[in-house]
Amino acid sequence: MSQMTDQACPSQWAETHQVFNQPTPLENYNAFSSDLTLQHWMQVFAGGWGHSRCLAYGKAVGHELLQAGFLANKYKPEFNSHDRFGHRIDQVDYHPAYHQLMETAIESGYHQLPWQQPSEGANVVRAALGYLHAQADPGTGCPLTMTFAAVPTIRQQPELANVWLPKIFSRQYEPDNKPFFQKAGVTIGMAMTEKQGGSDVRANTTIATPIKKQNSGLAYELVGHKWFCSAPMCDAFVVLAQAKGGLSCFLMPRWRPDGCKNQIFIQRLKNKMGNVSNASSEVEFRGALAWLVGEEGQGVPTIIEMVALTRFDCIIGSAALMRQAVAQVLHHTAGRQAFGRSLQQQPLMQNVLADLAIESEAAIALGMRVAFSLDQQGQEHHQSFVRLATAVGKYWVCKRVVQHSYESMETIGGVAVVEDNILPRLYREAPINAIWEGSGNIQCLDVLRAIHKQSTTLEVFFQEIMVSKGSDKYLDNVIQQLKQMAVKLPQISVDDAQWQARQFVEKLALALQASILINEGESIIADAFIAGRLAEPHYQYGTLPASINAVAIIERAMPQLGDK
Known part of the structure; x- marks a missing residue:
């Protein structure tokens, strides 16, 4: 065989191309100082x-x-x-x-x-x-x-609270599978949903039978199942079950006080599309020990504050997904060229980026406004505002993140669907907060229930958005529409009120976000939000009018990477 020559096997064949025009990954930065x-x-x-x-x-x-x-x-x-x-x-x-x-x-x-x-x-x-x-x-x-979120519920039973x-409250994490009394720090889960009931927890069939008074409180034995038990390795779970007096709330430890494993049996883990790192399980209770919290028959009122706090966290969680998506798309488009200039310099791309940034900021603005009222303990005005704004925000923000995450993927392009990128995870995560802790319809029904139960709740909400009255004609128009709808609600049938509920809640959300941005935000964000959501509503991101300052909006949302 003749010896191969350099001409027959040139070394340059080993390299087909150079990698260029690819941005660096967004990593090794400070997520707070950059925001x-x-x-x-x-x-x-x-x-x-x-x-x-x-x-x-x-x-x-x-x-x-x-x-x-x-x-x-x-x-x-x-x-x-x-x-x-x-x-x-x-x-x-x-x-x-x-x-x-x-x-x-x-x-x-x-x-x-x-x-x-x-x-x-x-x-x-x-x-x-x-x-x-x-x-x-x-x-x-x-x-x-x-x-x-379990704290307000557990506090209702002093012997358990102690x-x-x-x-x-400990800042020590102890994940070991051992009894709670051997740990310095614990975590709490919840198990409320059953197969036949879903969001209708009053349809639960798990039975609670009293045993005797123990040092930790009135003990019951629970027999039944839960279709969703989140984080099954928590040390105890807030559970709803049917006692003689009706649907009641219980605290169920994973280990009994005598050191034996409680009769909680995991059937399987859910194979979920999102929220993958968190285990969600189906469980059975075969005579599991649990302590009554509150009174028999008062299960829903006992857990209502816990549920409200978890719903609030759904708002914050969805806003966080938006922020991570915005940070990724802005970083990517700043480091990539197309058609002779940076993607961020392309007018059509600027429109999309600005629109995504506006949505992100409006979401966290609403969340922080609700958090501010959560801090005003005991003040009726703020309690009423939280009651309605949490349901409104949970409905709106948790729905908006789904389209937002998809649009962010499209903005980056093909590399965004590759699992090495964080965007696929954001996309799969996006629907979770809208579905869990009460779906969109449940939030709308909650809004109607709150208004019907206490008319001043809606008055407080209107006081919040009326502060901005006169600042913008388009917001004024939406406020007027809301007032007209509010007047008609008590006059129409329950079915008609439910039929219009989503439209009503959507307008409440947009008016609230616009008001917060006008009163406390930057004018460039408020003006663009109103132009794109109220003045000329659009159905896709990237359809803002030419009057908005896209460059300034992008610069405000751009990750600031100087401080790592």
Whole structure:
């Protein structure tokens, strides 16, 4: 065989092309210092004192927690019913990245800040921490939210509160599968939904039978099932079951006080499209020990504040998805050329980017405004506002994020559908908050119920948006439409009111966002929001009028990467 020549095998064949015109990944940055909009709304609503805490957390989110989020979602939770010797253990095993996310959040005090430091701005700062955390991984936000939100419910039973609240308030994360009384810190889950009832928890069939008075409270034995039990490795669960007096609320520990495993049996983990790092399970109770919280028959009133707080966190979580998407698309388009200039310099692209940025800022503005009222404990005006604004915000923001995440993917292009990118995860996550904790229809029914139960609730909401009356003719027009609809609601049938509910709630949401942006935001954002949502409503992102200052809006939302 003749010897191969250099001409027959040129070395340059090993290289087919050079990689250029590709942006760097958005990583190793500070998710807080790079976000001017979050800093603005924290300051506006009395959360400025939490700047240093959020700065530290933002650095973690943009560095190690960002990578942990990828790992915790790549390596799903695994369920093991028995150990290798045949003992029933009902254990869910997580990737270490999941525990890293949980530990960092709990050490920050995210799960207990307003309870331990009930000062003005505490809920705002906590919302900011949650907003940052969800940009790394929304899934771990589920047990963190439930642990935080369970406090008002558990407080209604003093003997339980004395045992559990010190452990809930601890900033020590202990994931080991062992009894709660051996731990310094615990997490709380919830198990309410059943197959036949869904959102209609009054259709629950789980039966609660009283046993006897124990040191921790009135003990019951529960027999039944739950179609969704989130975060099944929590140390206790808030559960609804039918007692003799009607639907009642219970606290069910994973381990009994005698050190035995409680009769909670995991059937399987849900194979979900999103929220993958968080285990969601189907469970059965076969005589499980649980303690009554509140009174028999008062299950829904007992948990109502817990549910409201988890719904509020859905707003913040959806706003966080929008922010992460905006940060990604702005960073990407700044580093990529097309047709002879940067993507960000293309007028059509500028329209889309500005529109996505406006949606993102309007979402966090609404969330922070609600957080501000959460901090005004005991003030009837703010309590009424939270009651309605939470349902309105949960309906609107959690729906808007779905289209927002898709449009962000399209803005980046083909690389956005590759799993190495965070956008596919945001897209799969986007519908979750709209569906969980009460779907859109449930939120609309809640709005109607709140208005019917206490007419002053709507009056308080109108007072909020009326502050901006006269600032813009288009907002004035929407306010007038809302007033006309509000007058007619008591005069029409229940079916007709429900038929119009989504239209009514949508207008409430847009009016509230516009009012907040006018009163407390930057004029360039308020003007563009009104132009695109109220003056000339559009159906796709990127259809803003030419009068808006797209460049300034993009610059405001652009990740500031100077401080890492």
